[in-house]
Amino acid sequence: MSGSATLPPDVLAGIKLGFFEECEELLSELEAGLLALKRGETDPEIINKVFRAAHSIKGGGASFGLAPMVDFAHQMESVLAAIRSNQLALDAQLLGLLLRAADVLADHVRAARDEGRVESASAREIEGALIALVAGDCPAGEVSNHEPAEGKPTAAVWSDSETPSPATAQERIWVIRFRPHASLYASANEPLFLLRELQYLGEVRATVDDSELPSIDDLVPEDAYLLWAISLTSTADAQEIRRVFEFVEADCDLEIVTDQEGAATPVADRNHPTAGSAAVSKQPDSPRPSISSSGIAAGRSTPRLSETIRVDVERVDRLINLASELVINHTILAQRLAGIGSAGTSETELPLDELHQLTRELQNGVMAIRAQPLKVVFQRLSRLVREVEAVTGKQVNLVVEGESTEVDRTVIERLIDPMTHMVRNAIDHGIETPEERLASGKTAQGTLRISATHRAGRIIIEITDDGCGINRARVHAAAWSRGLISGDAVLSEHEIDELIFLPGFSTAKAVSELSGRGVGMDVVKSGVQALGGRISVASYPGKGTTFVLSLPLTLAVMEGMLISVCGRSLIVPLSTLLETIHPKLDAIRSLGAHARLLSIRGEHVPLIDLGHALGYLTEPAQVKGVILLVEDDAGRRAALLVDDVLGQQQVVIKSIQANYRMVEGIAAATILGDGRVALILDVNSILLSHGRWSAPVEQRLAAG
Amino acid sequence: MRQASTVSESPRRELLSFRLGVQEFCVDIMAVREIRGWTEATPLPRAPDYIRGMINLRGTVFPVVDMSARFGLPLNDVASRRVIIVVWIGTKLVGLLVDAVCDIIVVTDAELQPTSELAGEAIRTFVSAVLMVENRMLCLIALNHLVPELDEAAA
């Protein structure tokens, strides 16, 4: 028998890591179940699922000795068990407690994972409330006999301490009479194994007594006719001996006595004919024709394969990098072939196209591995809403849509902070207190709606509250007092709203506990932009505010138009490009001393000299070259003046922030076919800084 | 390897020394990821003059700092700066454009002298110490202060 050493520490660590991942899923199921119950769903399986989640967290945690977490999970489990067996009624108040308890349990899990502690008063309070519920409800005798392990050496168990054997124990001779009942065999127990186990305690001499064995004709195979007399020389005590038989205590007659005088009661001579071989006999086998029994699922004989697998994030990222490099390589190949004049021949063009297709498919497939539903973000927000409600005393009904919308993993991680800020702001500043809302004819409970959807190759996330809207007067005044706008600037309502995105802007008079110090929408915006996304706001005084985030679907690949500006190559995202125009001088109008407009089909759009906008030129150039008509996500249009348009290509997006920082006007970088770096234009930023769009332009034209 | 002086008990560091014109500098070798030949960098808009632009190294894009420009040395012909030392600054990779790499030097902390007597407040911010090697003075570069632009600040 191989010794059971403990598991090597790295194996254990790996399993433990997997355990915490499992806990996240269980916590998520737990919360989802409680929320379903809160919505009034009556499927009895829901409470079972919630119970099992708490039970599994407790069970796994116990294996690793995570006492505080296990204790709390146990309290939750007890309450859930009581609800399941209808000993406790599940009312709104209890549900509220359970939801808060779920949050505390999550804290315990994370504390256990990060080797910290949960020490808040509210956590203790909630635990106390759970204990009280169970204690009050169950009669004393039924109270679970779980002991809080806190402070005691942990119950788990995967350690390398051997249980110390008593140093000086008296060796005694025990006499054991063991008579199995039929039920012992029915549960697939086997006296042989038990007797063998006794040998671990000391020297065993066993004799079987088969005097009650009937003749073959009268023999009932499932019945029990044998009994054993066993002499055991051991330092063990009666309890230890009894433990060997613990599985079968109810299925046998067991008598354990010790012979004080040390002389064994007569043990049958080994040569006794009735002893049989090895002194132990086995129950005769009773083969029966096998019948396929009811209850076993008919059908597939192949094992059901798991529908998901867990993969190390690093492996997926490596795959994604490889796929990206493949895209670059394809571009290089295409260019080189074009360079040696092979382009256009079907010999190379067809396979090249196929390669392009395959590369794309591979990349999409690998990307999909990293895609995660936004659900995990929404769940965090759901908990956040509960917390903010508790602190502010406001009532918020959170409605989420599109939680199954899938988004690249890295996007999800970096979405959590901006969305957390926005949700906090929406409740802190947007939604009014119940009294205020009732006073203005609204329902006491405010509604916060978060939706996510795919649209036109991007992910659109909207956060809408039905609160009081942006206080434009206050925003305008605050921006002016901070020197962010000049005193006589005339701004449209929308432009005032957008002021909140300016750096250093915050109108919170007192820094609320929630919104944090100096954290404003500018941080949210830069966070969103760092993802290659955009954010805009629309607000209606008294009615509410909507934030719209638009994010690229994948962070890695994009269709772009290669252009040259002042001798430098740049990429313009194809999704922003409306058309390419060769400028006619008479379509260019001047506006004031500096600005120029392009007149196109009756419309005027600002003309931006890209070389000037990017700081390559100190003065806007004369109009020559090519004009790109572009439109950003918010629908703003402008005409970009560039030197030349070099062709469309698929580019792999490389971050410049990873090793440098954000650069105004530049979204990211890419690697061209020749290995050089080309910058990818941030059209939105260019338009914001260097253009003025139609409506105000007309106003200014009118004003002269 | 050249010993800068006799071995003492204080902890030893290995430094990579390089040349800009006639002056010598060094960086902690633990920060050095690799040494590459010069590649053309793609300039960034509105970047300080000592940041030549971004280059690509096996799929990673990072900035290149022209060390001569950073030290305010006369910018002679670019062709003379041939070597890029790729270093870690915090979690970011940055390329240092220099004339040539010289040697690996082992020093103890005791041999590093403070820079207070040297010129230029500006230079002192990113030179953390000087040391003498065979009568030549080398400036030890404080990488974490070399490129203030690396600190996250909205453009």
Add this chain to the structure above:
Amino acid sequence: MTNKKLILTVDDSATIRELLLSELSCLGYRVTQAEDGIDGLEMLSVEQPDLIITDITMPRMDGIRFIQNVRGDERYKATPILVLTTESDPDIKDRAKRAGATGWIVKPFDPQKLAEAIRKVTA
């Protein structure tokens, strides 16, 4: 095929399954796994194990019903079954035994206890 004995582990917790897999492999057993009772019955029909270790609380089909189904099949009448129990439920052991379980292992289990329980019910 090897001479190693086969143990079927049935538990909805991936962590417990992994812990059992590691430990049982160290002890020299082959291990197959199932996530719940229904899964477990399917695995049974693939290859007959020498021992079954099952949890009680599982979705779709819990441990008690699983054991009842196993014992209801002639082929598995004599297959030893160990249940994973928690201390806090005193009568689960009785319910398990009544359903036909051979013995039990109390969670959290340590390698010693695991090996001991297995010894008492298998060859």
